[in-house]
Amino acid sequence: xxxxxxxxxxxxxxxxxxxxxxxxxxxxxxxxxxxxxxxxxxxxxxxxxxxxxxxxxxxxxxxxxxxxxxxxxxxxxxxxxxxxxxxxxxxxxxxxxxxxxxxxxxxxxxxxxxxxxxxxxxxxxxxxxxxxxxxxxxxxxxxxxxxxxxxxxxxxxxxxxxxxxxxxxxxxxxxxxxxxxxxxxxxxxxxxxxxxxxxxxxxxxxxxxxxxxxxxxxxxxxxxxxxxxxxxxxxxxxxxxxxxxxxxxxxxxxxxxxxxxxxxxxxxxxxxxxxxxxxxxxxxxxxxxxxxxxxxxxxxxxxxxxxxxxxxxxxxxxxxxxxxxxxxxxxxxxxxxx
Numbered sequence: 001x002x003x004x005x006x007x008x009x010x011x012x013x014x015x016x017x018x019x020x021x022x023x024x025x026x027x028x029x030x031x032x033x034x035x036x037x038x039x040x041x042x043x044x045x046x047x048x049x050x051x052x053x054x055x056x057x058x059x060x061x062x063x064x065x066x067x068x069x070x071x072x073x074x075x076x077x078x079x080x081x082x083x084x085x086x087x088x089x090x091x092x093x094x095x096x097x098x099x100x101x102x103x104x105x106x107x108x109x110x111x112x113x114x115x116x117x118x119x120x121x122x123x124x125x126x127x128x129x130x131x132x133x134x135x136x137x138x139x140x141x142x143x144x145x146x147x148x149x150x151x152x153x154x155x156x157x158x159x160x161x162x163x164x165x166x167x168x169x170x171x172x173x174x175x176x177x178x179x180x181x182x183x184x185x186x187x188x189x190x191x192x193x194x195x196x197x198x199x200x201x202x203x204x205x206x207x208x209x210x211x212x213x214x215x216x217x218x219x220x221x222x223x224x225x226x227x228x229x230x231x232x233x234x235x236x237x238x239x240x241x242x243x244x245x246x247x248x249x250x251x252x253x254x255x256x257x258x259x260x261x262x263x264x265x266x267x268x269x270x271x272x273x274x275x276x277x278x279x280x281x282x283x284x285x286x287x288x289x290x291x292x293x294x295x296x297x298x299x300x301x302x303x304x305x306x307x308x309x310x311x312x313x314x315x316x317x318x319x320x321x322x323x324x325x326x327x328x329x330x331x332x333x334x335x336x337x338x
Contacts, residue, residue, distance in 0.1 A: 006129065007136035010158075011053045011212045014291030015135055016087060020216075022131045024100025026090055026291065027219040032212070036194050044217050047190060048097065049090030049161045051083075052197060053212035056156035065176040068274025071163055072107065074118035084132045085122060086157035089170040093161050102127050115176060136296060156157040160196075163188035169196070171314045221284045224277050231277075235270045238263055 030051070031044050041047060050248040072092040076082055090105050091099050098322055099107070110121045158171040160180075167189050169178040180196050183189040193310055201211055217223075241256055242263045257263060287288075313319040 005133070006078050006123070008080050009083050009132065009135040010137075011155075011214070012294075014294055015298070016051070016214065017084075017288075018295055019084065019131055019135065020087060020091070022134065023127055024102050026098040026100065027222050028097060029219050031215050031217055031218060031220075033215055036198055036213075038190075041190050041215075044215050044220075046223075047217055048094050048216045049159055049216045050190075050193060050197075051086045051090070051159055051214045051216065052153055052200075053083075053157050053214075056154040056201065061088050063178045065174070066168065066179040068164070068166075068168075068177065068179075071168060071170075071177045072111075072118070073115050073170060073177050074110075074122055074172060075115040075175075077116065077119035078123040081123065081132065082157045083171060084117075084128060085172050087216070088122065088128070088158045088313055089159040089172075090161055092169075093163055094175065098161065111189055115125075118175070119172065120213060135295070135298065160193045162186060169193075175235075194231055199207065211258050218293040221281055224284070228277050231270050231274050235274070238267045238270065242267065307322065 009019075013030040013032050017028075019140075020030065021029050028048075033040055037207060068180060072089070074088070076085055077272060078085075091097055091103070110118050112321060113121060129216065156171075156173070158169060161168055161170065162183060166182050167180045169180055171178070181192040183192055190241075197213065221329070238256060241254070241258075242260055256266065
């Protein structure tokens with residue numbers, strides 16, 4: 001496979017979230033998962049798909065390829081495109097995601113293509129390629145690559161999705177989608193995939209501990225605002241019932257108690273939950289601000305600044321003393337560690 005001008009990009013939720021937004025997808029973000037425990041899933045629900053990064057090894061174990069042709073599946077034909085392809089595998093297989101006009105047109109155009117041609121189409125898409133490459137880290141110097149070592153550091157992205165009652169693994173290096181099992185409730189599809197990811201991590205854990213798992217989810221701020229809206233409606237019902245003049249009200253068809261003291265407790269709980277959710281929204285906005293700043297730094301070429309700084313220090317005769325001090329410090333640490 002050739003990289004064909006595609007850069008490698010960092011496995012980072014802030015990078016992936018901005019990439020998704022820049023290709024026209026609305027109200028979707030990516031979050032990193034720090035464990036495979038159910039409480040971690042619960043925190044981010046609804047989870048629309050998972051992206052798993054691991055050190056690639058040639059897996060000789062045969063896998064049963066699904067014949068479900070409704071799934072959007074593309075073979076990976078561009079070496080450095082696996083991160084973006086893993087994202088697309090989730091976005092283009094979920095009808096509830098607003099993928100925007102350009103990506104919708106792309107999906108319709110390639111829908112009947114075989115997997116290898118879908119992969120070629122991804123590589124030829126100006127929108128997808130240019131967005132992917134906008135996260136290239138500036139390289140002021142070009143170093144020759146040692147091809148004998150290149151395969152030892154090969155990392156690979158794959159996706160896991162729920163689709164029509166089944167859970168699928170989508171790996172562009174395989175011939176097609178792999179069905180992992182069925183689920184009875186969309187909220188429980190992660191129970192199927194958790195064991196698969198856990199076994200894969202345990203399989204490689206003796207030689208490799210570098211794994212990364214990210215969840216593609218609905219925009220957290222939108223989800224939190226929706227929860228607040230539901231709670232405010234509930235609060236309004238509580239207030240209406242609490243302010244009724246009839247203290248002998250026995251109507252409990254709304255699921256609320258008839259006792260004013262109990263209603264007051266419920267009201268306090270709802271108000272506290274709304275406050276907590278508003279605090280989470282503040283944290284989300286701050287996180288997105290940090291992500292924007294980090295992405296700007298990733299893309300910025302600091303080399304001209306550093307060269308000018310070194311030049312300025314040299315002109316003021318401050319560079320050599322700093323070099324000598326650094327050498328002395330290194331020598332001191334080396335001798336003390338012996």
